[in-house]
Amino acid sequence: MNRYHAAWVVPIEGEPIRDGWVSVDRGRIVALGRRAANDATPGTELGDVAVMPALVNAHTHLELSYLRDQIAPASSFTAWARQIIYARRMNPTDPMALQVRTDEAIDAAIDECVRCGTAVVGDIGNTHAAFRKIAASPLAGVFFWELIGFNLPDADFDAIVEHAVGDLQELPATEKVRVSLAAHAPYSVAPLFFRAIKKAVNKMPFVPCSVHLAENFEEVELLMTGGGPWKALMKDIGSWNHAWTAPGVGPVQYLDQMGFLDNRLLAVHGVQMSLADLETLRTRGVTLVTCPRSNGHTGAGLPPIADFYESGVRVAIGTDSLASSPDLNVFAEVSTLHALAPSVAPAALLESATIQGARALGFDADYGSIEPGKLAHLLAVDVPPGTSDVEEYLVSGIHPGQIRWVEAGWVGRAG
Ligand SMILES: [Zn+2]
Numbered sequence: 001m002n003r004y005h006a007a008w009v010v011p012i013e014g015e016p017i018r019d020g021w022v023s024v025d026r027g028r029i030v031a032l033g034r035r036a037a038n039d040a041t042p043g044t045e046l047g048d049v050a051v052m053p054a055l056v057n058a059h060t061h062l063e064l065s066y067l068r069d070q071i072a073p074a075s076s077f078t079a080w081a082r083q084i085i086y087a088r089r090m091n092p093t094d095p096m097a098l099q100v101r102t103d104e105a106i107d108a109a110i111d112e113c114v115r116c117g118t119a120v121v122g123d124i125g126n127t128h129a130a131f132r133k134i135a136a137s138p139l140a141g142v143f144f145w146e147l148i149g150f151n152l153p154d155a156d157f158d159a160i161v162e163h164a165v166g167d168l169q170e171l172p173a174t175e176k177v178r179v180s181l182a183a184h185a186p187y188s189v190a191p192l193f194f195r196a197i198k199k200a201v202n203k204m205p206f207v208p209c210s211v212h213l214a215e216n217f218e219e220v221e222l223l224m225t226g227g228g229p230w231k232a233l234m235k236d237i238g239s240w241n242h243a244w245t246a247p248g249v250g251p252v253q254y255l256d257q258m259g260f261l262d263n264r265l266l267a268v269h270g271v272q273m274s275l276a277d278l279e280t281l282r283t284r285g286v287t288l289v290t291c292p293r294s295n296g297h298t299g300a301g302l303p304p305i306a307d308f309y310e311s312g313v314r315v316a317i318g319t320d321s322l323a324s325s326p327d328l329n330v331f332a333e334v335s336t337l338h339a340l341a342p343s344v345a346p347a348a349l350l351e352s353a354t355i356q357g358a359r360a361l362g363f364d365a366d367y368g369s370i371e372p373g374k375l376a377h378l379l380a381v382d383v384p385p386g387t388s389d390v391e392e393y394l395v396s397g398i399h400p401g402q403i404r405w406v407e408a409g410w411v412g413r414a415g
Contacts, residue, residue, distance in 0.1 A: 001023055001024070001025045001030065002023065002024045002025075002043075002044065003021055003022070003023040003024075003041060003042070003043035003044070004021060004022050004023075004024070004043055004044050004046055004051060004378075004380075004406055005019075005020075005021050005035060005043045005044065005045050005046060006020055006021070006022075006046040006047070006049050006050065006051040006380065007019065007046075007047065007048045007049060007050070007383060007385075007387070008020060008049070008050040008051070008383065008387070008390040009021065009022055009032055009050070009051045009052075009370065010050050010051065010052040010350065010370075010390060010391070010394065011032060011052075011053075011369055011370035011371065012052065012053055012350060012351060012354050012355050012368065012369040012370065013355065013369040013370075013371055016050075016390050016391060017032065017033065017034045018034065019034055019035045020032060020033065020034055020035070020051065021033055021034075021035055021041075021043060022051055022370060022376075022378065022406075023043075024376040024378075024406075027375060027376055028372075028373060028374065028375060028376055029370055029371060029372055029373065029374050029375070029376050029378075030372055031372055032370055032372075046380050046406065048382065048383055048384065048385045048387075049380040049381055049382055049383060049404075050380070050381045050383050050387075050390050050393075050394060051370070051378055051379070051380050051381075051406060052350075052354070052370070052378065052379050052381065052394070053119075053354050053355075053367065053368055053369050053370055053374075053377070053378060053379070054117055054118065054119030054120070054354075054367065054377040054378065054379055054405075055116070055117045055118045055119065055120075055330040055331070055353050055354060055357075055379075056118070056119070056120040056121075056122075056316065056317075056330070056353065056354055056356075056357030056358050056361065056363070056367065056368065057113060057118045057120070057121045057122070057317070057318055057319055057328065057330050057357070058121075058122045058266060058287075058289045058316035058317060058318045058356075058357035058360060058361065059122050059124070059210070059266065059268045059289045059291055059316075059318025059319070059320055060113075060121055060122070060123055060124070060318055060319055060320060060321060060328065061123065061124045061125065061320070061321035061323070062106050062109050062110065062121070062123050062125070062130040062133070062134070062321075063102060063106060063125050063126065063127055063129045063130045064321035064322060064323045065102075065105035065106055065108065065109035065321070065322045066098075066101045066102050066104075066105035067084070067087060067321070067322060067323035068105065068322040068323070069322075070087060070323065071083050071084055071087065071297075071323045071324065073296075073297050073298075073299070074297075074298060074299040075299050076216075076218070076229065076299045077215065077216030077217070077218055077219075077298050077299050077300045078216070078218050078229040078230060078232075078233050079299060080297070080298040080299050080324070081233065081298075082233060084323055085233075085237060087323075089237075102129055103129065103133070105322075106129060106130050106133045107133060109322060109328060110133055110134065110137045110139060112327065112328045112329075112400075113139060113328050114137070114138055114139070114405075115400045115403070116327070116328055116329040116330060116331065116400050116403065117330070117331065117379045117381070117398075117400075117403045117405075118139070118328070118330055119138070119139065119140060119367055119377045120139065120140045120141045120357065120358055120361060120363050120367050120368075121134065121139055121140075121141035121142075122141060122142050122144065122208070122210065122266060122289070122318065122357070122360075122361050123141060123142070123143050123144065124144045124146045124182055124210065125143060125144065125145060125146060126146050126148070128143075128145070128167075128171060130143065131143045131171050131177070131179070132171075134177050135172065135174065135176070135177045139177075140176045140177060140363060140366075140367070141177060141178075141361060141363070142177075142178050142179070142180055142207065142208060142361050142362070143171075143173075143177060143178070143179050143180075144179075144180050144181065144182035144209075144210050145164055145167070145168050145179065145180070145181055145182070146181075146182040146183070146184055146210075147160075147161070147164060147181060147182070147183055147184065147189065147193065147197060148184040148188050148189060149188075149189060149190060149193055150187070150188050150189060150190050150234065150239050150240070150241050150244070151190075151234070151238070151239045151240060151241040152190060152193070152241075153241060153243055155190075155192075155193075157190070157192045157193045157195070157196035158196045158199070160193070160196070161181070161193075161196040161197055161199070161200045162200070164181060164200075165181070165200050165204075168180075168181070178207055178362070179207070180201060180204065180207040180208060180209060180210075181197050181200060181201055181209060182209060182210035182211060183197050183209070183210075183211045183260075184211070184212060185211065185212040185213070185215065185219065186211075186213065186219060186222075186223060186251045186254055186255065187218075187219050187222050187223075187230045187234070188239070189211075190241065190244070191244075191258060194255065194258050194260055195258055195259075195260075197209070198258070198259060198260050201264065202264075206264070206362060207264070207362065208264050208265065208266055208360060208361055208362060209264050209265050209266070210265070210266040210267075210268060210289075211255070211260070211265065211266075211267060211268065212268045212269055213251050213252065213255065213267040213268060213269060213270060213273075214250065214251040214252060214267075214269060214270050214271060214272040214273045214277065215268070215269035215270075215271055215272070215295070215298075215300050216271065216272065216298070216299075216300040216301075217272055217300075217301070218230045219251055219272070220250055220251060220272050222246065223246055223247055223248075223249065223250060223251055223254055224246065224248060224249070224250065225246060226244075226245065226246030250272070250274070250277065251272070251277075252267075252273060252277035252280050252281065253277075253280070256280055256284070261280065261281065261284040261286050262284055262285060262286070263284070263285030263286070265284075265286045265287070266286075266287050266289050266316065266360050266361075267281060267286050267287070267288050267289065268288075268289045268291065268318065269289070269290070269291060269294075269295060269300065269303065270288050270290065270303060270308065271295050271300045271301055271302070271303045271304075273288075273304070273307075273308075275307060275311060278307060278308065278311035278313050279311060281311075281313045282311055282312050282313040282314075285314075286313070286314075287313075287314040287315070287316050287356065287357075287359070287360035288308060288313050288314065288315050288316070289315075289316045289317065289318045289357075289360070290303050290305065290308060290315060290316075290317060290318070290337065290352075291317070291318045291319060291320040291324075291325070291333065292305065292333065292336045292337060292340060293319070293320075293324075293325050293326065293332070293333060293336050294319070294320030294321075294324040294325050297324045297325065298324050302340060303340075305337050305340045305341035305344060306340075306341040306343055306344060309341065309344045309348055314356050314359070314360065315348075315352045315356060316352055316353075316356040316357035316360050317330055317333050317334060317337070317349075317352045317353050317356075317357065318333070318357075319332075319333050329398075329399070329400065330353050331353075331394070331397065331398035331399075331403075332397065332398075333353075334349050334350070334352075334353050334394075334395050335395060335396055335397035335398075337349050337352075337395075338395040338396060345391075346389075346391035346392050346394065346395040347391050349395045350391060350394060350395065354367075354368045354369065355368035355369050356368075376406070377405070378405070378406045379403055379404070379405060379406065380403075380404045380405075380406045381394065381398055381402050381403055381404075382402040382403075
């Protein structure tokens with residue numbers, strides 16, 4: 001049994017504890033509390049740190065890590081999307097070299113996640129490249145095999161999805177890294193494809209599903225009017241479906257009418273969501289995953305963070321990929337949320353970065369808070385001596401150099 005003493009213990013479920021302690025046995029949390037003045041129980045003194053649960057990055061695309069610093073900030077989302085589509089479609093002169101670059105970038109990205117205090121990821125892939133890397137790493141999480149297809153007029157979507165599920169079942173998934181399906185977005189997945197994906201996910205043991213939803217204005221325009229920059233882009237790349245007719249409703253209503261919104265779903269972005277949309281998500285039990293730095297980079301615009309929290313919808317946090325985010329530091333994402341919505345309680349932001357993501361991904365039995373029985377994948381974050389509002393400090397920007405991992409043993413400074 002190890003006992004750790006710290007200036008602060010931030011359990012997430014419950015108020016921060018000044019002069020706190022956490023005891024750990026064989027990698028699991030046993031108990032926690034506040035040290036009384038006369039408490040002489042021996043323990044490892046961690047000093048001026050906040051001990052807190054490891055973070056959850058609920059939305060990333062590790063396989064795109066090779067595009068770090070390659071995609072310029074854009075003034076509109078479709079302008080950004082054009083860059084990334086062309087970057088990914090460019091025929092590499094040497095496919096093997098690209099594979100090596102992709103693999104090396106995924107390795108570096110996983111190291112960065114761990115250095116930044118992340119233990120659980122929701123990772124989206126269009127190849128299986130990241131799955132094995134995550135499985136071999138300290139990270140836990142869900143690998144989402146993302147399906148895209150809008151212009152598939154005569155396709156048998158059930159057969160396509162069944163085939164994808166078959167591929168997934170060949171991956172050596174474990175309790176630590178689980179697999180599921182994701183639909184890319186309303187503008188890139190045909191309506192019958194959405195229905196087939198939902199049907200397949202509902203048949204799987206309880207795993208989450210994911211979709212990019214209401215990320216950009218052009219998406220809303222396409223669904224409402226059937227035209228706009230998305231149609232132009234889809235035509236240019238040969239992906240436009242001439243048989244498709246616009247539903248005449250926004251993205252949230254569109255997927256709700258298809259029965260796609262439920263408590264298994266992570267709806268990512270929500271930049272264009274109205275209060276009514278957020279209420280729909282709340283009543284369906286959907287978790288909204290926000291990635292504000294990515295939204296700024298892609299030209300999607302800033303998400304209505306204060307509305308997200310006021311609506312009562314569950315909010316988790318993702319960095320999105322290194323093609324649209326400067327790093328994979330969830331603490332930096334949190335500080336962006338704090339700057340965008342100073343009225344939101346720091347405690348709520350910290351919940352989003354931990355327990356909300358863990359719950360949405362199905363990992364809350366082991367992660368997301370400091371509670372007896374959960375894994376002791378804990379962080380010790382340096383805080384200035386005499387810090388009085390530790391939650392405010394933690395949401396104001398933590399850099400990797402301040403983060404150490406406390407596990408069953410004292411493992412020292414990360415990285
Ligand atoms: Zn994404």
